Amino acid sequence: xxxxxxxxxxxxxxxxxxxxxxxxxxxxxxxxxxxxxxxxxxxxxxxxxxxxxxxxxxxxxxxxxxxxxxxxxxxxxxxxxxxxxxxxxxxxxxxxxxxxxxxxxxxxxxxxxxxxxxxxxxxxxxxxxxxxxxxxxxxxxxxxxxxxxxxxxxxxxxxxxxxxxxxxxxxxxxxxxxxxxxxxxxxxxxxxxxxxxxxxxxxxxxxxxxxxxxxxxxxxxxxxxxxxxxxxxxxxxxxxxxxxxxxxxxxxxxxxxxxxxxxxxxxxxxxxxxxxxxxxxxxxxxxxxxxxxxxxxxxxxxxxxxxxxxxxxxxxxxxxxxxxxxxxxxxxxxxxxxxxxxxxxxxxxxxxxxxxxxxxxxxxxxxxxxxxxxxxxxxxxxxxxxxxxxxxxxxxxxxxxxxxxxxxxxxxxxx
DNA sequence: AATCGTTACAACCGCGAGCCT
DNA sequence: CAGGCTCGCGGTTGTAACGAT
Numbered sequence: 001x002x003x004x005x006x007x008x009x010x011x012x013x014x015x016x017x018x019x020x021x022x023x024x025x026x027x028x029x030x031x032x033x034x035x036x037x038x039x040x041x042x043x044x045x046x047x048x049x050x051x052x053x054x055x056x057x058x059x060x061x062x063x064x065x066x067x068x069x070x071x072x073x074x075x076x077x078x079x080x081x082x083x084x085x086x087x088x089x090x091x092x093x094x095x096x097x098x099x100x101x102x103x104x105x106x107x108x109x110x111x112x113x114x115x116x117x118x119x120x121x122x123x124x125x126x127x128x129x130x131x132x133x134x135x136x137x138x139x140x141x142x143x144x145x146x147x148x149x150x151x152x153x154x155x156x157x158x159x160x161x162x163x164x165x166x167x168x169x170x171x172x173x174x175x176x177x178x179x180x181x182x183x184x185x186x187x188x189x190x191x192x193x194x195x196x197x198x199x200x201x202x203x204x205x206x207x208x209x210x211x212x213x214x215x216x217x218x219x220x221x222x223x224x225x226x227x228x229x230x231x232x233x234x235x236x237x238x239x240x241x242x243x244x245x246x247x248x249x250x251x252x253x254x255x256x257x258x259x260x261x262x263x264x265x266x267x268x269x270x271x272x273x274x275x276x277x278x279x280x281x282x283x284x285x286x287x288x289x290x291x292x293x294x295x296x297x298x299x300x301x302x303x304x305x306x307x308x309x310x311x312x313x314x315x316x317x318x319x320x321x322x323x324x325x326x327x328x329x330x331x332x333x334x335x336x337x338x339x340x341x342x343x344x345x346x347x348x349x350x351x352x353x354x355x356x357x358x359x360x361x362x363x364x365x366x367x368x369x370x371x372x373x374x375x376x377x378x379x380x381x382x383x384x385x386x387x388x389x390x391x392x393x394x395x396x397x398x399x400x401x402x403x404x405x406x407x408x409x410x411x412x413x414x415x
Numbered sequence: 416a417a418t419c420g421t422t423a424c425a426a427c428c429g430c431g432a433g434c435c436t
Numbered sequence: 437c438a439g440g441c442t443c444g445c446g447g448t449t450g451t452a453a454c455g456a457t
Contacts, residue, residue: 090446
């Protein structure tokens, strides 16, 4: 609602921080935590507004910030996440440990964006610029679906952030009991203050994108009364957000259990042990409110995959926009997924998603150096225009990642 | 050495969401 | 429920550092 006066107040200093100011701010937060940012400057003896103090702390003084050059892997992650999430720097930052959203934003604007533009790629759409001339064919549909995926992931991140805040609130009393010398005093919503318990989590779509199919599906798990499925193939035990190596070794299985200590978004099958189930609800382990809120997210038009049906022979995902039916084989293999999604319209979200997954199932060198341009031979070679469009799409993304990963002398001329 | 242009990054600004009273 | 307050986010600006001429 109303805006705070903040820096409008006269007599408050602006501009670069001096070492003395930094020291004051550090000393105060070390001892008391930041508490109310608005009240902090007066207490700390600073002639700054609270907002300025918060920014200085979160973007510069916080001890858990990694500074310096971005690694190739970080760059790749930023590009991929930006393709999925757009300018949602805070969301991107949650997947880059010890990097601030501001730093990532700056790095994007000064480095990565320019690189993409020099490569003839629109940094906004992540598509070749001349691609804009294409009509409403499969590619544009794929792009739309990609955006769709992004919206899903965005919504999930929002829910995670909310969950983190709630967890933070719940644990605040516990934290207060900890010695005041503890040098954390994090902002409740600062990326690094989020409950990073255990391995840093990877963006689900990103993982899946890189070919993460983690766990064979079996009837037992499906038929269980409360089986939960992570639609995006979430792998909870991944060490690094961008560590995809190794998952390519087993690229042909879809994850059926996204349940982990930090998992937040689950599809829960409320069926009986016979395996028959209808009207399965989307379920969030925290509360359904988060899901309900998705429809009101900033993007405003999230899909509603609100039905998952199961019977003995198949499992189906249904939304207002997309439908997918998969056989209830012992496993969902790349082959079965492909064959069972071919009948779906080219604009189908899941097909695109699957295609992306499958397209990388054989070239697991995307995330690490040494990769070669994938020709997606063998089972990846589909037929028809839709397949060609998908192929172009894959090649485009591969080219981005390979260029970023392998800035060979010839490539570097483009940068 | 001086000037100008470019780059990189810290910091600011304004908006909107959510919380509190 | 309404309105005020706080905070976080994303866009933008300011400026120091660097490089080219």
